[in-house]
Amino acid sequence: MAGTNRWPKYERDITYSEDSSLNTLETCLPRPESEGDTNRFWVIFIHGGAWRDPAISASSFRKTQEKLLAAPVADSIAGYASINYRLSPYPSHPTDPSNPSDPARNATHPNHINDVLAAILHLQEIYHFEDRYILVGHSCGATLALQVAMKRYWGSQYESTFALELNVVPPTAIVGVEGIYDIPALVEYHEDQPVYRDFIVNAFGASGWDTASPTNGDFDDSWPDGKLVVLAHSPNDTLIEAEQAELQRKALESQGWKDAGERRVKMFELGGEHDEVWETGEAAKAIELAVEELSQSRR
Numbered sequence: 001m002a003g004t005n006r007w008p009k010y011e012r013d014i015t016y017s018e019d020s021s022l023n024t025l026e027t028c029l030p031r032p033e034s035e036g037d038t039n040r041f042w043v044i045f046i047h048g049g050a051w052r053d054p055a056i057s058a059s060s061f062r063k064t065q066e067k068l069l070a071a072p073v074a075d076s077i078a079g080y081a082s083i084n085y086r087l088s089p090y091p092s093h094p095t096d097p098s099n100p101s102d103p104a105r106n107a108t109h110p111n112h113i114n115d116v117l118a119a120i121l122h123l124q125e126i127y128h129f130e131d132r133y134i135l136v137g138h139s140c141g142a143t144l145a146l147q148v149a150m151k152r153y154w155g156s157q158y159e160s161t162f163a164l165e166l167n168v169v170p171p172t173a174i175v176g177v178e179g180i181y182d183i184p185a186l187v188e189y190h191e192d193q194p195v196y197r198d199f200i201v202n203a204f205g206a207s208g209w210d211t212a213s214p215t216n217g218d219f220d221d222s223w224p225d226g227k228l229v230v231l232a233h234s235p236n237d238t239l240i241e242a243e244q245a246e247l248q249r250k251a252l253e254s255q256g257w258k259d260a261g262e263r264r265v266k267m268f269e270l271g272g273e274h275d276e277v278w279e280t281g282e283a284a285k286a287i288e289l290a291v292e293e294l295s296q297s298r299r
């Protein structure tokens with residue numbers, strides 16, 4: 001019975017929907033499922049890449065995952081997952097240009113977030129962790145993570161949406177790493193670098209940036225049970241400025257979130273360039289903080 005008793009168990013290319021070849025996820029189970037898991041958290045990762053880069057995928061979590069598996073908090077983590085989702089078009093990509101007939105590479109908002117929700121639902125149906133999970137996102141993945149906590153109305157408040165019909169239980173905590181939170185501010189900050197406006201229009205269209213931005217979320221209404229947001233940022237990130245995390249902190253603080261207490265927002269400094277934080281696994285430090293914070297509040 002070679003292999004059956006080997007932990008952790010890694011699984012890749014798990015299909016969570018038939019929409020496209022990118023509707024897959026990967027998991028890592030550190031130990032056999034046990035009763036103790038009700039005191040543990042899942043860690044679920046959403047990759048970045050400006051909603052379009054085919055070279056950045058669920059695999060960008062692996063280094064961070066290895067660090068967590070070896071960290072002191074490892075015993076508090078029940079499982080790990082990393083999600084692929086449909087991307088927006090990238091016909092000018094140098095080595096892997098998108099094809100207009102490929103459903104995996106022609107998504108627009110809110111397809112990305114609907115895919116993330118479908119993936120979380122898939123995991124919740126198998127592992128029953130309910131709200132016991134930390135949703136982590138890098139760059140545009142951090143946007144997506146907070147959008148999960150935004151009730152998924154997308155401006156059409158009174159219409160049912162596909163996202164609302166998915167019965168996803170929102171996370172207990174969110175960790176944003178080198179994140180985009182205020183889309184209009186991002187585009188304005190980089191007004192002299194047209195690529196920023198380009199990838200935003202490519203993903204969201206020419207309008208609706210405000211309602212889609214997590215800085216605009218009403219978290220009292222949409223995420224009443226949320227306990228913790230960690231906003232992690234490196235001063236060495238030359239692609240996303242620290243202002244983005246600051247704007248999200250201010251938005252949460254204006255809604256009563258504080259550095260301590262029931263609803264906490266924690267700023268956390270990481271080291272390295274925008275993509276180095278996942279390439280080196282540096283992002284693990286911010287996730288460790290989140291696990292520690294949650295374990296403290298349960299004592």
Ligand SMILES: N[C@@H](CC(=O)c1ccccc1NC=O)C(=O)O
Binds near residue numbers: 049052053139140240
């Ligand atoms: N490698 C990406 C660029 C990218 O990911 C990016 C660039 C500037 C600011 C944020 C970025 N990614 C966020 O998810 C691309 O080729 O479009």
